[in-house]
Amino acid sequence: MRRSFLLTTLLFLCCCIAVWAQDRKAVTGTVKDEKGTPLPGVTVKEKGTANGGMSGADGTFKVQVAPNATLVLSYIGFINQEVPVNGQTTITVVLKEDNKNLNEVVVTAMGMKREQRKLGYAVTELKGADVAKTNSINPVSALQGKVAGLDISAAAGGPAAAPRIVLRGAKSLNGKDQPIFIVDGVIFENDESAADVNFGNVLKNLNPDDYESVTVLKGAAATALYGSRAINGAILITTKKGNARKGIGVTVSQTAQIEKVYRGAIDLQNSYGQGTDGVYANNVGGYSFGSKMDGSMVELANGMKVPYTAKPNNAKDLYQTGKYFNTNVSTEGGSDKGTFRLSYSHLDNNSVSPNNTFGRNTFAFRGSSQISKVLSADAGVTYATSKTLNPDRQGGDYTNYNIGRKWVYVFPRNYDPSIWSKPENYLGPNGGRANLSTNPGADYFYQQAYNSWTRKESLITGNFSLTAVATDWLKFIGKANFSNEQSTDERKEVATSAFFKGSDGFYSVAGINKSQYTFTGMAQITPKLGKKFEGTLNLGAETWNSGIGKQYNNSTDGGLRIPFLYDISNSINAPIVKNDPLLRKVINSVFFAASVSYNNELFLDVTGRNDWSSALTYPKGSLGHTTNSYFYPSVSTAWEFTRTLKNDLPEWISYGKLRASYAMVGGDLDPYQINTGYYTSGLFQGSSTGANLPLVNIFNSDILPNMNLKPSISKSWELGANVRFFNNRLGFDFAWYRTNITNQIINLPTPIESGVTSRYINAGSMINRGIELSINGTPIQNKNFTWDINLNGSRNKNKIVSLTPGVDQLQLNEDQGVRAIASVGGSYGDLVTDYGYTRDANGKPVITLGGSDYPYKFVRGKAVVGNIMPDFNLGLQNTFNYKNWSLGVLIQARIGGDFFSASHQYGTGRGTTANTMYGRDTEHGGITFKDGSGVTRNDGMIPDAVFQKGTTISKDGLDIVLDGLTYQQAYEKGYVSPLTPYQYYSMVGDWNIGIREASVFDASYIALREVALGYSLPTEMVQRWRLNSLRVSLVGRNLGYLFNNLPDHINPEAVRNNKTSAFSEYGAVPFVRNIGLTVQVGF
Template sequence: MRTLRRSLLLFTLLYFCCCITALAQNKTVVAGIVKDEKGTPLPGVTVKEKGTANGAMTTAEGTYKVSVAPNATLVLSFVGYVMQEIPVNGQSTVNVTLLEDKKNLNEVVVTALGIKREQRKLGYAVTELKGAEVAKTNSINPVAALQGKVAGVDISGAAGGPQAANRIVLRGAKSLNGKDQPIFVIDGVIFENEVSAADVNFGNVLKNFNPDDFESVTVLKGAAATALYGSRAINGAILITTKKGTTRKGLGVNLSQTVQFEHAYRQPIALQNSYGAGRFGTFKPNTTNELDWVGGLSFGPKMDGKMVKLPNGEEVAYSPKSSNALDGYQLGKYFNTNVSMEGGNDKATFRFSYSRLDNNSVSPDNKFSRNSFALKSTAQISKVFSLDGGVNYATSIARNPNRQGGDYTNLNIGRKWIYVFPRNYDPDYWEKRYLTPANARADLAQNPGADYWFALKNYTWERDERLLSANLALTATTTDWLKFIVKGNFSNEQNTDRRKEVGTLANFSGPDGLFALQTVNRSQHTFTGMAMLTPKLGGEFEGSLNLGVETWNSGIGTQMENRTQGGLRIPKMFAISNSVNNPVSKETPLLRKRINSAFFAASLAYKNAFFLDITGRNDWSSALTYKNGTGTNSYFYPSFSGAWEFTQSLKNSIPSFISYGKLRASYAMVGGDTDPFEINPGYLTEGFWNSSSTGQGLPQINMFNQNTLPNLHLKPSISRSFEVGADIRFFNNRIGIDVAWYKSNITNQIIKLPTSMETGVKERYINAGSMQNTGIEVAINASAIQHKNFTWDITLNGSRNRNKIKSLAPGVNQIELNNDQDVRVLAAVGQAYGVIVTDYGFTPYQAKDASGNPVAHPNNGKPVISATGSELPYKYNRGYQVVGNITPDFNLGLSNNFTYKNWSLGFLVQARIGGDIFSASHQFGTGRGTVESTMHGRDAANGGITYTDANGKTRDDGMIPDGVFQDGYKISKNGQEINLGGMTYREAYDKGYVTPMTPYGYYGMQGDWGIGIRSTSVFDASYVALREVSLGYTLPSNVTQRWKMNSLRVMLVGRNLGYLYNNLPDRLNPESIRNNSTSAFSEYGAVPFVRNMAFTVQVGF
């Protein structure tokens, strides 16, 4: 592998040397100006010499200059205008007027394997975004930039911070094993959008690419669109094409600087600010100012500013602090500097860029920095041979990902505000006292929250990443109908994790001191050979045929893991050799995988109106090959797609208000495999280390390499997909509608099922399960206003996906996908993917007659209240109750873009309608009395009932739960036994049998960890967000020319500005899911509401 990488790098360097040499050759210079029909100069028009990579781009004044052969033909193209070809015929000046063409009929998009096609000829949906749309969002992970802009794309963030990976699902969940992410193809190199089911989210490899280098982003959602990528693209593909150099006079230089501020403007969940520590609205017994600081409960006295005694004995003012849950955050700062240089002539082009990004998150000590370099070039070696290649190198460091939202360690500050800190907690006060004079962590009984402050200031976890990727393609154009392409690419990732934790005893000593070091190496390389034929068929037929072979190889594994044991001998000296006991060490070999493939793609067109595409690919996967060389490791999958441009063939008979129309349909199959070594049983050598104080290591032993039993008869999973759609435009293309309907079935899925303990393993692999997705996608574009100086464009996209589990394994009706706090997510036969269930729900009351038969009764269906000692909790329904589903009903996006002269203004509204989450913050915040909704009933002004308690004290915080006492429940009242069974609490209160509950008892019934009802904290997480607002201004050319510039543009961009609608109670953040796995459904601690404001300056020379 190392020799291969060196060879590829050497070849790439030699190639770029050839490109630089070729740049020195010049030909005849042709210049001119490009305007629209109104005579306005057009900047950014691509002017190329036909048949070559030689070209230039018009300046802000619409002028261009390019060196071409005397008999060359110029090809001019620009988005929204008809492409034109102009013969030079020896002229030195060629001025061109481009005609507007909003149909974009000849728009070329990148499809699978990097093959460029005219979009009008495709029989499946393709959505393309310009790279500038992604770059302007200033998102570290480019996935976030797609939110709300593409129909059929569901994107969810995670709670790990700005560098965290986002979950993206195209056309619904498809896998029972959680692998639902599309692949990302960056200049031909395939990267996985790996998601983290853990609460520590460092992000994935995508954060190491610079979005300012992106030329376009193409989303391929259906199987017909991705079939040529094989099994790796079973969940869709997102193609990213980076910028190339252009032909121009001299060297072009572009600079940009972005400064962005991130502001935590609202706490993750609304907290009440009236009542502090305590249980029954009073101070500790026999005291007048000592708080009952127990369990983080906030059912104590009303905060009125009087002096109270804290657990450490000091006295402070007992006053509300409305923003104390935000006091732990800081102003986030983001700086991104980009420099690029480009140039070229008719022989070669190049572009080099460098970017430096630094981000300090709103969460303390959550930082990310990145250096990225990109070099891309083309070279026309001869009339036959041309080269196209690029190299990307990046280094990054992510430090202390935000642990808020789900992680239960000390660093989840959001959880502590909900569960540990009473509402009178003063972070400024306690932060200063987290250490004792001896530099040990303060006693938690004396300093609640000392564990958080100690960890925040003395623990670090950072990841150092290095990424190198390269691609190179050699094209031989032998005739005007035959060309051969040989290309290769590779990538190598090296990640090093370092965890540093000091001890909690005096002078930072103690057995909990830790240093851990882990190094992970991943690599892959691909070689592809392809023949592309475009023969002349004659008549009104056109066709093409592509034939190819490919091999993909990958290796992934943890090379080395080391950690100290028993603490650090010298505190704060972080080295493995500083371990008190023998350190733990583990080395794991790389897991390798190979897929060999052969494929074809045939296209046929008739009368430039009927289009047919047929593709086929066969994969041979090493992951499905047994150790004896056999196995069902070969799988073939075809695709068929067709399009009819009816406005072309019926142009004389269709109504005049229909400007353009196309109908399309496709059918495809895609196969899927599994990870390496899942079908072959094996052993590995593992070291076990004694955790006692002696730290003596046990000898290495052989053990199973996994807790899953392999399956010697495993087969590929199969996805079958059908899609129909239409693209119709009206009123001279002022309104356009693109609609698609799809249905996909994935069968023979490779899943794990529990197995008996006698086997020695926990699970086994089988082929089982059938899942179906059906959905509809709509995209509407409208040009509301078109004027020389003012335009207004509107885009609306929406999608709805319905999912159903058709079958699982024989005898298996459900599989658990995820769980949290006694709430679970299942795949259940007959249900949609991601059904939320719990056996901690209400038991509905059912009245019965003397024989035990159910009878009608007004109280039927109300929650049953049972007696447990002195408590009156609701009775659990121990059978699983369906309480929600994680799948949204609709995803919507609405964008409006305005231009006025040199000004531009745009905004994006994004909505997610439906889809439920479980909020542990609401659950336990209710039980602890910290959330705002627990204000109800606290006093008469908030609906509390006035009553006299058992001690003869008059109170106004009485509350009546909605429930029915269980049958047979009896109390003793005035020496008389009274049966309350079947009676509501209200009825019992009205008859004088019971007194109202205190808020502590009332809310504890619902939200206490031990007795609370989980189903009351499952909510519809619908929201409508103002996702993006941008304002830009381009300086006039007469100004920039005086300053010796080609262009200067400034932009102000706001992201995540607020929610126009949020369905969750207590204003809980609807986008704070604890991790980004497909089955993620819960949050605990949430994350604050954060908005970003960025200012960007772009200068071109």
């Protein structure tokens, strides 16, 4: 009976299938873009059913559909298209690119994908291809000028160096105010570089060719779900997945690029050589106030005789042509059951600076699987290794390595590196380094030949997600991710004394291991709320655990026993061995995100998250009353008024949306900062104060803990609008925001007699107010040619509302006597100095007698000399498409923001920089006069200054009071003589008596940031060669400055490190442009 039933059932099913098949027809087709390029991975569905398929690598598809069916084709970045079959068996469909992004799906917090039109806060998304095409080692640099509100500046250190990133203004007084980066759920920080050396951050180990998209979340409402780690904003990076296709696809790209120095970091004069008083002298160091270089023979400090001639390019000749090669190979495939993508990247970069190299290997895998009807999974893993050798260095901490500093401060303008860089001139007669008095560049050339500083890094990251669909309104999502970073620094320095021996021989090896993992569980509920209401509720919990372990820093002491043997055991004295303990931090969280829409035109989002941070937790039984739990909500709303008022608005208004949001985010601090313990020390035993002093209990940190520390709080309001006109040919996106950061955790310096160096407090209130504007336009659009324009601009104003009782000023940064501060009533980054001009009632600088070294000097005083933050940031991008050709041009500008140039300061005092040409002779404004020896000179200079009250000089046996006289008036009365260039420029730029205010400038600039020309071979030709695609691109990066407000062409972006408070350069790297060719082939 049962067998008969089964046979009957089987026969019935076969009949049903036959009837269904007779009513279906096979439809084949090809999907292309407007350029004729086949589109793989396009979803093709029969409207109103779940029946469908996907286009293959060649853009072709085949589906079984009803004769009167309508096909719906959808693809990310393109406008959905419906095509009636009408009995056809072959169809060709051309999808149009959705340039206006009105229905674009973007990745938001916690990796959730949302339609951008439904968001109540500002989000900017860039395609991964726009980032990868620049071939920047650090992908952050590729965002420069492309996102309103995002201020990016390159940092010294070479191509791998981590740039400075400021998103909607400075947000913290403790120095940690840069946004985080989230790569497929794994969080990375844009670590601040140490002073004067920048090895870059972990992002340089990732491959931009693996990026699908980069999303910038600016405001607190956009980042609130990430909790305290995203208090300064977040940049999301989503990597590429494999596409379902027939067979396996392979893409290969090769980039070859050159880096060329096209201008030194500051213009130098090429007329006057070594000396101080208009006469050549070889024993005055780097002073270039000697006689005019005329080609006559002069004797150098080592006795060598050479022509006394200018070397106009000597500051550039020590650099080389940099070379950059990047090879990428990826393969992908899959079906509707699962996809995969596997990639490998190999990068080699030799910088323009000798012995500055970077190499990287990156492997990445991403896979997805539809395990069953209700269960799907996605996983990815990345492994990378890199090696950085000898990054460029600035400033005084590494003066031997800082060739830029030497050109302005150490080398006279007749210095010839082609002579002094030879081994016989930088080596001593018995090995070791030559005497610096004869070759002031010997230390630089010596260390270039023998010393090295290397960092080796490895990175592994992984992410896994599992989605279970319980019902049509409920699904569960589980996510896990981890990362592990390891880095090892190795420094090798050979001794400088004879036979390469001495106490300055040095070797050190230091390492650090960072790890983190995150587990997230989330339930997503999508209840049916009626015909006009839709809603989604996400409920989740998360735990994040991070740690720093295996920290060590071991070094030799007293020199190396055997030269060139670099091992800790080769130390003359007992080696210094330091191992730091494990640092671990845990944040446990619960969160929710609720979204409700009405009539698909009014949208409301409410989120909330509560964090419990271990960094703010005290042990049981302690006296602390800190709060380790903090909750932060957000609410945002959007109204698409063009849907509501579609019958009342004129046709030329294509689209319009208003948005508003409010959010509050909390923040904590690094681990083990509030639980400082004690240990027993014999610090004072055997000291000069007595051998029998008892053991003492001291803090194991120099920072006094605060038992009542609370989270910092950031409250943010945002209003915005997105409006488009003329059939979406012209669009505006505007945002206004106000962010109030209170209760900040500040490390406040304390008096030395307190026994600690600083203490943590909650204090300070700071407000950022700003506007952002993006304008998109398409002036020309026809069948073969399209011209798109994108203009973005932003302005942020900061105000320090309060600090803490008794403190009205905090120092943020300092360089050469100039300080960036935060003061009550002022703004973040106000620049002050004790080396400013003292001025009279009319604003003229005041001078007085100078003493034995200089006849006169400016009277120095405290002065506010500027502010480091820009007034405006602008970006203008033009994109032209003609058939298979494309051309993109990016211009980026920074208007306002002050900058201190120590190179200008000390170059002025030494007479090496171009600005010191004024007054050298009559041709350059010099005054003819007779000096005290009766010699007629033509290099007199009159300071534009007034004499200080009480200034008295002796003239012809009489005491003459110069009170209130300008120097010009005193000169005309015969009381004083003109100053020589050496005397005048020493008053301005000397290390001891100089005026730092004279080297603080408005650093406005307009840069030609990027030009990209590309060509895609036509489909017919590519198919003839049995390829899927072939594209050739020529890209130029950092091509030059259309306007630079700094004098002597100082590099306005060459800040010494990537801190938000950085404002200065000292021996900056030169101007470098990059030009490269990329060939990409798809199989």
